[in-house]
Amino acid sequence: MQELNQSIVTEFILLGFASDPRTDPLLFVFFLVFYLLILVSNSLLITLIHQDSHLHTPMYFFISVLSMLDVCYTTTTVPQMLVHILSRKRAISFARCVAQMYLFLLFGVTESWLFSIMSVDRYLAICHPLRYKVIMSRWVCLLMVGICAAYGVVGGLSYTFFAMRLPYCGPNEIDHYFCEVPAVLKLACADTSLNDLVDFLTGFNVIVVPLSLVAIVYANIFATIMKIRSAQGRLKAFSTCTSHIAVVTMFAAPCVVMYMSPGSDSLSNSGKKMALFYNIATAFLNPVVYSLRNKDVKRAFLKLTGQGKAPE
Template sequence: MQELNQSAVTEFILLGFASSPRTDPLLFTFFLVFYLLILVSNNLLITLTLQDTCLHTPMGFFISVLSMLDVCYTTTTVPQMLVHILSKKRAVSFARCVAQMYLFLLFGITESWLFSIMSVDRYVAICHPLRYKVIMNHWVCLLMVGIRAAYGVVSCLSYTFFAMRLPCCGPNEIDHYFCEVPAVLKLACTDTSLNDLVDFITGFNVIVVPLSLIVLVYVNIFFTIMKIRSAQGRIKAFSTCLSHITVVTMFAIPCCIVTYMSPGSDSWSNSGKKMALFYIATAFLNPVIYSLRNKDVNRAFLKLVGRGRAPE
């Protein structure tokens, strides 16, 4: 596969942002600070969930996995983007481009399915609270994450394979910040109808199916919450789901559906290019949202900095 493509194109040029001597240092500083904040916030959340026993829960485990995925898929793109902002040559080898597409898809698909797992966790916690610890035990949590990660590996292999099997015999300039399949498909000098079909099927399996599961789960959660007699109890039950609903909305609607459910590679435009920046924004906002709305996380942080009391 690689030899066929490299016979015509051996490297790609990432156009990235409009080059300007005045704006480049500002862009570099902005994204560097933002990337460092992503690393600090997510790694801090991982550290808290590992060190504090009160966060050794299924949701605490899923939050730490979410933070690891956010760190991974931003690291596959942002460091290279920072280098290219200050570099006149923005070339990426064919092999690195394929690897970047694969890894970015892998972490993104795994995160998409992780949100559905987290919704199931909320369903068990609210609808079956007495059996929560039995159903959502440590091995079940590991198994669910492992299966979804394995599914991501297989899905990314097929998606990337069908994308890179196309001959790229024309221009090698990618109008994007990093190598992403919809942007790379625009360089193909042949019919991409099969790739559009694979694109749609992949998007359906990793976006529509998890989102449908999440909606179905929350419908059941809603009816269960409405059966709670006290208003305070209903508010408390709903508040445990609010953080998850917020991050799912930020991740799925602006980032995934607009990008991967578009009908064909020709629909990729500047709006889609700008929308890709939400990948970076959500990686920063996820730990912030879970930290602000989780009392256990706040208490663990105060304990870590020496302002809280250890549990008796």
């Protein structure tokens, strides 16, 4: 087995997005604006949930954890990408590449499982409202988040270990804007069939399983919603569920393609574009879908800014 520090390659070159140098400033501004919006919206959401006692519920607790993950998730990749867009030297050391790969997977896998936990929370709130507060106690919520984090630690270690145990002795140009496992594996000077198998099995456990859990939970939620007599009530519940499912799909579908078929050469050009969906787009949309459209959050924002209560 090759040890990490025995690799001949000491640094990688991140090619990023191929573009005309004259358009790099525009590309830089585009991603910078998105990154700042992610930081501001998620940080504001965390502050509102922390400050307003009316938002101290399991649902908003999970949303605050999701916002923290989104900030960490995008910070592992976007700041470096911004620097590289305006820099001619786009090198990253071997050690930094390993660290970035692991942190990205740690937060990503944790978020993947958190989506499923949030769907379970909604199932209990809609299908078992009388028992909801008893079941979803503070310690149960903390335990659920702890389980998600444990999956993130183990899943991240599995992906990273099996990717970086390989020898890297030839080309060092990564056709991506960060050190993502499928892109790095293409540079290995050894057979990666075992890695492909490990990635498939690990991906099944950390992506497909939580995604399947979300689907099963929402099937039960929809069955309960159909029993609601009020047409307006059913429409409102369906609207909330479809928004959640849309974001989960945007996050999970590209992950399934990337991490469960890493040996596919057809993904070499589109991989970094798909990564934008689960690395940047979902982090930008999550505050909007889960909270910024919510009346309780709007009321908390107006209260925090001293503008009184939000209109009913």
